[in-house]
Amino acid sequence: MHSESDSLGEFAVIQRFFKTGAQAMHSNKDQNITLGIGDDCALLKPVVGEEIAITSDMLVEGRHFFSNANPALLGRKALAVNLSDLAAMGARPLGFTLAIALPRPDVIWLEAFCEGLFAIANEFSCPLIGGDTTAGPLTISITAFGSIPAEKAIRRSGAKPGEDIWISGTTGDARLTLAALRHEILIPEDDLKQIESRMHDPIPRVNLGLRLRDIASAALDVSDGLLGDLQHILEQSQVSAEIFLELIPKSLILRKQAEDIQHQFAACGGDDYEICFTAPVAQRQVIKAISKDLNLPITHIGQITKMSNAQAIVRLLDADGKLISDTEAAALLKSFDHFAS
Numbered sequence: 001m002h003s004e005s006d007s008l009g010e011f012a013v014i015q016r017f018f019k020t021g022a023q024a025m026h027s028n029k030d031q032n033i034t035l036g037i038g039d040d041c042a043l044l045k046p047v048v049g050e051e052i053a054i055t056s057d058m059l060v061e062g063r064h065f066f067s068n069a070n071p072a073l074l075g076r077k078a079l080a081v082n083l084s085d086l087a088a089m090g091a092r093p094l095g096f097t098l099a100i101a102l103p104r105p106d107v108i109w110l111e112a113f114c115e116g117l118f119a120i121a122n123e124f125s126c127p128l129i130g131g132d133t134t135a136g137p138l139t140i141s142i143t144a145f146g147s148i149p150a151e152k153a154i155r156r157s158g159a160k161p162g163e164d165i166w167i168s169g170t171t172g173d174a175r176l177t178l179a180a181l182r183h184e185i186l187i188p189e190d191d192l193k194q195i196e197s198r199m200h201d202p203i204p205r206v207n208l209g210l211r212l213r214d215i216a217s218a219a220l221d222v223s224d225g226l227l228g229d230l231q232h233i234l235e236q237s238q239v240s241a242e243i244f245l246e247l248i249p250k251s252l253i254l255r256k257q258a259e260d261i262q263h264q265f266a267a268c269g270g271d272d273y274e275i276c277f278t279a280p281v282a283q284r285q286v287i288k289a290i291s292k293d294l295n296l297p298i299t300h301i302g303q304i305t306k307m308s309n310a311q312a313i314v315r316l317l318d319a320d321g322k323l324i325s326d327t328e329a330a331a332l333l334k335s336f337d338h339f340a341s
């Protein structure tokens with residue numbers, strides 16, 4: 001006996017789950033999209049004086065998510081990580097394409113996945129405008145498009161000595177959730193419930209990114225660990241940094257852990273999708289006002305310094321401003337590697 005899933009082909013999947021959902025989103029407000037899903041290509045019409053920002057992310061089963069992951073939350077996260085990239089450059093979302101490989105077209109799974117996917121797409125006015133489906137190991141690849149006024153993109157290469165380093169929200173909870181799910185650390189069920197959304201349903205800081213266009217000198221989203229990702233800003237800006245380890249913001253749940261776990265997870269845990277940025281000292285009050293307006297903590301965690309011996313390095317300081325040893329610092333600076341075992 002064949003199930004409904006067995007009888008669904010590629011074009012039936014596209015029509016039933018993706019094209020229908022995409023068409024439900026389109027409206028006269030989508031002035032940047034002159035042709036959406038359903039043709040060989042989508043057509044975007046840039047606003048005069050603006051540039052198109054493009055980002056791609058791939059999620060692979062067993063590498064980026066568990067095989068039993070909630071499909072609705074997975075749909076949300078698949079787009080959220082791309083929206084986070086757009087946010088880091090100060091881009092307004094325009095639309096996205098989806099390429100997905102499925103072991104088989106499971107109707108129940110697809111319905112839940114699309115429910116989550118289109119919910120966050122609606123939330124951030126970022127409609128599906130094209131893509132592809134095929135059979136294969138579960139792999140989700142999204143390319144998102146955004147719009148930024150010319151010369152306003154917040155790049156990684158603009159940080160200057162003397163500027164402040166900031167981070168939105170808190171870091172480390174996604175890594176703590178992963179540790180709990182892997183049974184590496186035992187934490188109370190109530191505590192896990194309070195933080196697990198940080199791993200499964202991250203919030204892209206799009207509104208923050210838009211507000212930082214004329215304020216931040218450099219920025220990126222934190223996906224592979226705060227200090228490791230900060231290194232990308234330092235290398236592209238040809239600068240170094242000093243970070244007060246104790247100032248890296250942590251949730252109350254993470255603060256229940258041993259101090260070494262707190263520092264390790266907050267400094268290089270990954271999957272946080274917060275915005276790390278640099279800005280001139282003169283912008284401190286403006287940034288604090290933005291934090292209040294958005295009801296989002298934004299924490300000053302250090303300063304940009306000049307390069308040392310032609311190297312872009314992060315120096316970690318303790319609560320007293322003393323330099324942390326290279327051995328301890330090296331462990332904290334290790335980022336997630338997608339090709340590591």
